[in-house]
Amino acid sequence: MTINQVVRIENGVAFAISFYIYTQLDFPIWLFFVLLFIPDITMIGYAMNKKIGANVYNLGHSFVLPLLLVICYFLFFNEYLLLISIIWMAHIFMDRLLGFGLKYQESFNKTHIQRL
Numbered sequence: 178m179t180i181n182q183v184v185r186i187e188n189g190v191a192f193a194i195s196f197y198i199y200t201q202l203d204f205p206i207w208l209f210f211v212l213l214f215i216p217d218i219t220m221i222g223y224a225m226n227k228k229i230g231a232n233v234y235n236l237g238h239s240f241v242l243p244l245l246l247v248i249c250y251f252l253f254f255n256e257y258l259l260l261i262s263i264i265w266m267a268h269i270f271m272d273r274l275l276g277f278g279l280k281y282q283e284s285f286n287k288t289h290i291q292r293l
Contacts, residue, residue: 184290185274192270199263202256209264216268223285231280238269238279 199209222233236242246262249255272278278290 181276181290185276188270188273192267192274195263195267195270199260199267202259202263204256204260204263208260209267212261212264213268213271216265227284228282230285231282235279238272240266240269243269 196209200206216237219234219237220230223230243262243265246258246265250258250262273290276288276290278288281287281289
């Protein structure tokens with residue numbers, strides 16, 4: 178088994194765990210699937226150029242912002258922050274399961290998962 182396969186499998190497991198946690202918190206399941214692809218709006222940066230596109234896309238597809246939302250959830254006890262964070266992280270796990278990852282500036286098709 179290659180490193181790429183191991184990384185993809187572990188992200189698949191993380192996606193399943195994210196979905197399980199989401200369902201255990203009694204959030205509407207339909208909302209999970211409606212919001213699952215919202216982080217892909219970060220592809221809009223590619224309308225400007227590859228460099229801006231890669232930076233905006235990577236900001237939306239790294240774990241920094243969803244984990245900040247988790248911290249804010251613990252500070253403000255707003256369950257919507259947790260809902261958004263779980264779905265956002267699930268999206269990242271799903272992307273990496275499918276072989277999509279953080280983008281390199283030279284091309285939208287070049288990702289860190291492909292280089293493993």
